[in-house]
Amino acid sequence: MPEGHTVHRLARTLRELLGGERLRVTSPQGRFADGAALLDGRRLVAVEAWGKQLFCAFAPDDAPRGRAARAPGSSDVSSRAGRGAVPGRDDSPGPPDPAGADMLWLRTHLGLYGAWTFTGAPGVADVAHAIGAPRKRIGERETVVRAPAGSSDAEVHVTADDLGSDELGSGARRPGEGWEPPAPRGQVRARLLGRHMVADLTGPAACEVITPAEKHAVTARLGPDPIREGERGHDAERFVARAGRSRVTIGQLLMDQAVIAGVGNIYRAEALFRAGVDPLRPGREVPPSSARALWDDLVVLMRDGARTGAIVTTRPEDRTGPQPPGRLRTRQNTDGTPDAVPADQAFYVYHRDGLPCRACGSPVLLKELAGRNLFWCATCQR
DNA sequence: AATATATGCAAAG
């Protein structure tokens, strides 16, 4: 269920935790055995997200060595703030050419159910960490650390569980020394194993090894990605022009990865509400100023999502709904930041059908459109 | 134990 923000977050995590390393690549489940054999022993030199697509570049081990290539606008593997340094890391300069003829790319797409699970050696990454489905992350538990009375905000602390005290939390050993990765859990399609970290991929819609040319063909079909805005220039104008000449509804255009990459069902519904745009209005009948506002808002919302790991679109003054009885539930993947918001106050319309609109009080509507649930307020969105 | 659900997408009809 990840939207683009999740995939960018994954890219950063893979870059930081495995970038620059020679990896063992396997397919414990077996369904990716051939592809894994192609990548096994190669070096992870770049990790890139575009919309919901995740690309990992694997260079031959004899290729020029260096840190993972810097994707424009993203941090490279040297940004390891808050994590322990890894001994023996190769520091030689000169990233390999990601388009080089001997490069192989791993293309993955999480689809509805996919997830990456990360497990690290003590002192390298002290928590098991998964992104994507399932909602409850494997080996992780969230606890509310602070929930001030009268405040809708709470701090959430993410702790590892289920992995045993020998593996996690003991700072006694040197980082990664003597570390063995845990046995694969569930249907692990692909496993990327570094010296101190393992990344397991389950349930992807796509997991394949492709050439640079094939990778280029995939990205050429994708529209501009709000999280990557600024790399190419004119992304906003591209989106506005493309949407503005279409007879397809703006609600469908926002879900079309060739029109705008990375938007999913939640960002679609929420951005349309925030812009006051009727999802059923044809793109060519949406004023360009509204289309531009949609794009600009998605840049902010999705970058926030990539930073915090959670989709929260409500403004603080609109999070005044009644607290549900029982224990506080917060949006997952919050990284323990104060940005945590009760799950039922994170959205304006998504999954709020039948409930009163936060702005006008009229009931939020639900309609199935192109196989997906569309939520909107017919009063606020024109 | 069976069923419902999910932030997706492409192929088939």
Add this chain to the structure above:
DNA sequence: TTTGCCTATATTT
């Protein structure tokens, strides 16, 4: 427009 697929988890029987 409908179907099929990939998987783990919460809910219901």
